[in-house]
Structures are given as C-alpha cells and as structure tokens.
Amino acid sequence: TQLLEQSPQFLSIQEGENLTVYCNSSSVFSSLQWYRQEPGEGPVLLVTVVTGGEVKKLKRLTFQFGDARKDSSLHITAAQPGDTGLYLCAGAVHPYNAGNMLTFGGGTRLMVKP
C-alpha cells in the first residue's frame, strides 16, 4: 500500500501570513495532484505536478514536486479568509487502461482568520 503523509493536519493563521503544507511518501507516483475540498462538496483539483523538480504557480499558491517524485509542497503567500478549507494531496498511479488510482494524504485543515 502506498501511503502519503501530509502535514500539518491543522493550521490556523491570521490573514496575510504565509504557510506551507507538505506531502511525503516513500513511494514514487506518476503525478501528484492537489485538491481543495469544501464542507459537503467533493474535492476540486488545484494543480497536477508530473515532472520531478517541477514548480507550478497558481496566483498566490506555489506547488513543488520533489526531484525524486515522492514528495510535494504547497505554499500559500499572504493567506486570505477565502483560502479556508481542506487541502488534500493525492498520488496517482496508472494501471494499464484502469484509469487513475489516487491515494490521498490525510489532509490539512486550514483556517485563515480575518
């Protein structure tokens, strides 16, 4: 079983602060996907990182994929109350013609206070 360890589990910060969420595994994944989930809704994809060492930016969010494709991080600059939510990393493997199997990390519950 491939496991993804995500940290921290909970994060409560003030508006304007920066934060980083980490996602680590002993296994190699074909890609790492980051999702955000609101209460009562399904996860929504933020970004997919595929290449070792890859860095992607989405406005105030910066995503990195480790060189060995086993770990990833999400950095949020100048957090806003609208960033509040559950952030999930997910490692993807792709059995032949069997879709994309995602293994989710434990999630990080972020609360940004005004």
Next chain:
Amino acid sequence: DTEVTQTPKHLVMGMTNKKSLKCEQHMGHRAMYWYKQKAKKPPELMFVYSYEKLSINESVPSRFSPECPNSSLLNLHLHALQPEDSALYLCASSQVLQDEKLFFGSGTQLSVL
C-alpha cells in the same frame, strides 16, 4: 458540462434496506470511480470502472455492489449495510489517460441506522 451529478444528496437507511446511489457525467470520460470518505478523513478508493468494465476493486465488502450500465452512468447498490458504513460517498470521473485529473461529484451523505 463539466459536472458530475450524484443523487441523492442525503440518504438514511436501515440495516435491512436495499438502496442505490447514482452518478452521471456527460464529459465523455471513460473512467469512473467510487470513493468513500469518513468524517474528517481523506477519500478512500472503492472501485474503478474503465471503459464500463470493473478494473479495480479495493477489497470492498460484497454488501457494496457497483454497476456501470453505460459510459455516462455509475451506480452503487447497497444491501445489508452496517452503521460503520455511514460516510460521504463520492463519485468521480476522468479520461483514462495517465495523470488526467478527476472530476468529483458533491457526494451522497449516507447514514445507516
């Protein structure tokens, strides 16, 4: 249309009931998935259908029975569930290609009494 539609949104059932969860997408995706999410936990994969054939079953008990009648529909038939099966059941779809993103529905919140 980039939506995955799940019905019902909420379901309460007894341990002797039979019920079905439904999922529909019209994005032309040929991979569809069922995930189970317990409160304050991440989603866990249950089943994967690829080209309408069951490709992955993650050792799910037989009281959960998936069905993919066509490329747009995915059902999950429930029978003789236990209270510990209470959870949010999420359907998702994607292209079969590697590293394609998953589109998730809003889920069915199931309570087993």
